[in-house]
Amino acid sequence: xDKVVQSxxxxxxxxxxxxxxxxxxxxxxxxxxxxxxxxxxAPTFLFMLTSSGIEKKSGRxxxxxxxxxxxxxxxxxxxxxxxxxxxxxxxxxxxxxxKLTFGKGTLLTxxx
Amino acid sequence: xxxxxxxxxxxxKTRGQQVTLRCSxxxxxxxxxxxxxxxxxxxxxxxxxxxEEENGRGNFPPRFSGLQFPNYSSELNVNxxxxxxxxxxLCASSRLGQGGETQYFGPGTRLLVL
Numbered sequence: 001x002d003k004v005v006q007s008x009x010x011x012x013x014x015x016x017x018x019x020x021x022x023x024x025x026x027x028x029x030x031x032x033x034x035x036x037x038x039x040x041x042a043p044t045f046l047f048m049l050t051s052s053g054i055e056k057k058s059g060r061x062x063x064x065x066x067x068x069x070x071x072x073x074x075x076x077x078x079x080x081x082x083x084x085x086x087x088x089x090x091x092x093x094x095x096x097x098x099k100l101t102f103g104k105g106t107l108l109t110x111x112x
Numbered sequence: 113x114x115x116x117x118x119x120x121x122x123x124x125k126t127r128g129q130q131v132t133l134r135c136s137x138x139x140x141x142x143x144x145x146x147x148x149x150x151x152x153x154x155x156x157x158x159x160x161x162x163x164e165e166e167n168g169r170g171n172f173p174p175r176f177s178g179l180q181f182p183n184y185s186s187e188l189n190v191n192x193x194x195x196x197x198x199x200x201x202l203c204a205s206s207r208l209g210q211g212g213e214t215q216y217f218g219p220g221t222r223l224l225v226l
Contacts, residue, residue, distance in 0.1 A: 004154075007203075031213060032213050034214065040220045041200065041219045041222075042114065042116075043202070043217045044217075045114075045214055045215075048213065061198050070125075078209055080218060088155070090154075090155075091169075093121065094168060098160070098168070098208065098216030099145065099157045099170065100145070100204075102147075102154030103154050104153055105154050
């Protein structure tokens with residue numbers, strides 16, 4: 001059975017701190033790893049990674065994938081209160097019947 | 113805003129009833145996937161529709177069924193509702209077949225079964 005494990009499950013930091021969120025996975029027929037931010041309802045897409053070692057960056061957020069060790073990290077630098085959310089890691093797998101398997105998420109709280 | 117819409121936003125039903133949830137996909141997308149998200153959990157894959165046919169299914173019983181229409185919109189039907197069906201139901205649209213594996217989510221329908 002496909003499995004995605006995120007750590008930590010929750011994290012409380014102060015504005016300006018840097019955080020690292022972890023995601024490890026065991027899936028059959030890996031195709032991609034995606035990060036989403038979920039504030040109220042709809043998960044919002046952040047990154048999709050398919051190749052090892054290539055960092056993806058968007059503003060203060062960055063992510064990298066290690067396909068040999070089967071994990072990914074999401075870094076957020078200079079955190080702001082608006083970064084408070086659940087961060088979901090999902091792994092895309094399968095052939096023609098591609099699906100996403102999600103972890104439980106990391107609840108990040110950024111205090112002023 | 114992803115352009116994926118869902119209706120209704122909230123719904124209250126009683127055990128044993130049936131429910132239909134709706135999803136309109138983003139323009140240019142041909143695939144809709146449905147997920148169930150219980151409180152404090154990540155979304156769980158229910159099934160995916162591509163070209164109006166089911167194209168993969170997660171570990172959900174047959175009372176969860178769906179449809180996709182020629183305009184790529186989709187419905188999720190749940191029969192014989194159980195208390196554990198209370199959850200946020202998310203649909204996601206994507207463009208299968210052109211490397212577009214990113215799925216974009218709608219705002220969800222929150223279902224409460226009493």
